[in-house]
Amino acid sequence: MIPTLLTVALLTLLYRDNPLSRFATSVLVGVSIGYVTVVQVHQVLVPKVMAWWSVAPPGPALPRVLGVVPVVLCLLLLLHPWRRWRGLGRLPIAWVVGCYAGLGAVAAVRGQIVPQLTALMRPVLPTAETKVAAAACVAGLGAEVTTLDRWTCRFGPLANAAVSVVGVVTVLLMFRYRASDSPLARGIRGVGWSFLMVAFATTLAYRFGGHVAVAQARLDALLEQPAITASVITGAVVFLVAWRRRGAASDAPTPAPPPSESP
C-alpha cells in the first residue's frame, strides 16, 4: 500500500508540482537521510568504535589504542563551527582529504594513465602481441575470410586508436580555442563538438534504457495489486482536481470595493 501510494504521488509530478508530489519527495529525502544515519550509527560507529573497548574484536588482533583515533577525529570535527577552535576542526578534514588524495593519485597512475596509454599504444606498435591478436581475430571469423576481413583485423585496432586520439585531442583543443575564429579553430571545434555529441547521445540512450527498466519494475509492482492501485490513482486524481479548483478560486480577482461616498 505505502509503495503504491508513494509511487503514484511522485508520478503526479508529471502533471505539475503539487502537494502530493512534494509530500512524497519529502518522505523520500527524510527516510533516506534517517536510514543512512541509523546504519552509520549501528553498523559503523557502535561496532567499530564503541565496541572496540567493551568486546575484543574478532579477527587479527590490533592495538586497542587505535580505537581512540577515530573518536578523537570525530570530536575535533565537532569543534569546526567555533572560530577559535576551527584550526583543530580542520585536522580530521585534512586527514580525510590527504588520505583520499593519496589513494586517488596512486589509483590514477596505476589504474588509469599507465594501462590506458599502454592499451592505446598497443595497436600502433608492431609487436608480436599485435600480430597474435590479429591472427586470432582472423581465425575467429571462420573458414571464408576475405581480404577486407584480414585488413579489418590487422588495421581495425589501429583505426580505433587513431579515432580515440583524434577525439581526445580535438575535444581538448575545442575548449582551449573556443574564442578563436580562424578556419582551423572552427574545424577543430566542429570535430570536437561531434565527438562530444556522440558521447552525450550514447549516454542518453543508455540512460533512457535504464529508466525504462526502473519504470517497468514499478509498473509491475503496481499491477500486482490492481485494486489498491486503482483506488490510489482515483484518490490522487480527485485530490488534484480539488486542489486545482481551490487554487483557481483563490487566484480569482477579488471584486473592487464600491467607491465611498464623499460627505
Add this chain to the structure above:
Amino acid sequence: MNRGAQGWGWGLGLAVALGFARVLTCAGPVAVPPATQAAFDQLQALPAGARVLVAADYDAATAAELEPFLAAMTHDLIARDVGVVVLSLSPEAPPLVAPLLDEIVAAHGAKRGTDLVHLGYVPGLSAAMVATGDALGIVFPRDFRGTPTADLPLLAGVGGLADFDLLVPLAGGRPGVEGWLVHVQGRFVRNVVAATASELAPELAPYLDSGQLQGLVTGIQGAAAFERLVGRVGVATQATVGQSLAHLFLLGVVAFAVWRRREKGRRS
C-alpha cells in the same frame, strides 16, 4: 498542448507500452553482446570450490537493472558449488541484497557461511576497497548477521582479495566498478567481471579494451543476455518486450515532434 498535458501524455503512453508488454507472454529477441559472453565465459571457467567476491554497490534507483544479473549469477554459482561472498560499499544495498540471497539459499538448500556469505556494508568507498584488498578480516570482523567472520568456513584462509578467484563488482554509481578497477585490479586481484547500470557502460568500455575488465554485463539487456546464457528465464528476459515497446514509443514521440514542427513551419 500545455506542459501538464504533455507530462500526462508521456507517462500514460509509456505506461500503456509497458503494461501491454506485461500482458504479452512471449519474450523479446535477446542478442548476446561480446562483453556479456566474456563475463559468462569467465564465470563458467570457475571450478567447484572456487571463491567469488561480489561487491553489490547498488541502491533502489538501480536495483531494477542490477538485481536480475545478481540473481542469475548467484543461482548459477551456488548450483555449481562455487562459494559466493557478498559485500557492499553502499549503505542502501544490504537490505536490498539480503532478501534475494535468502531466496537463493532456500532454493538450493545452501548453507550460510559455507556456500554463501553476506558481509554487509562497510563505509569508506575507495579506502575500504584498498583495505579489503589488504585484510578482509579486519574490515569485516562480523558478517551481516553478526557472526564473526573468523568462524565462517568459506572465509577460512582468506587474507585479502588475492585469495578470491574472481571479483564481480555490481554498481550503478560512483566510484562503483571504476573504483574497484583502478584501486584493486592488478594490485590485489587479476580477474574482474562487472555489471553496471546502462548509463555507465560507455565509461567502462576503455577498461574492456585495456584488458583490466574481462567481461561486462550492462543494464537489463545485458542481464537478459546473461539469463539466456545460463538458461534461466528471469525478470530481465521478461522485461525485454517492455524495453522494445518503450523504445518504439520513444521513436513515435520523436517522429510526432518532427512532424509537428514541420506543420508549424508550414503554417507560419
